[in-house]
Amino acid sequence: MGLQAYNMADRGITFLCCIVWGKANIDTAADKAQEGGDEDKEKISVTLIDKDGDEKQIKVPIGMSMLEAAHENDIDLEGACEGSLACSTCHVIVMDMEYYNKLEDPTDEENDMLDLAFGLTETSRLGCQVIASPELDGLRLALPAATRNFAVDGFKPKPH
Ligand code: FES
DSSP states (O other), rough: OHHHHHHHHHHHHHHHHHHHHHHHHHHHHHHHHHHHHHHTEEEEEEEEEOTTTOOEEEEEEEOOOOOHHHHHHTTTOOOTTTTTTSSSSEEEEOOOOEEEEEEEOOOOOOOHHHTSSSSOOTTTEGGGGOOOGGGGGGGEEEOOSSOOOOHHHHHOOOOO
8 A cells, every 4th residue: 555655656746747847848849939030030131132133132130230241141242441431342232212211311421431432323321331120121232333442442532
């Protein structure tokens, strides 16, 4: 009787452990699915179109600049000043006005640099100043056929 009671109690504990263990596993799987979902939510899809018209779709984490994203994906966008608004080699053209209008307005410093960009268009921006945000999901950017890099192109400012 004593042994039987012990076995029953033992089985009860085992059964209880299975329930707890099973729940822990279910929770973990649900958490992982949730985490995966969040991971996707934290990135947006951006299409970059190179000078030959070839398109490459990349995932860009929220908060990352298009210049950094291009570099992470081996896309040829120069960015000579590494985002310090001292060049125009990160010039990109926003393909859709709808998306262009979603961007923060360019600062005066960005506009000054854009004025020096080769092949400036109405929807030109500097790639280092375009930061991924959820509303930019689906953004399409063209890389201009050429950039102007004063350091390499031998530009010398004229004396006043
Ligand atoms: S990298 Fe120079 S202004 Fe963007």
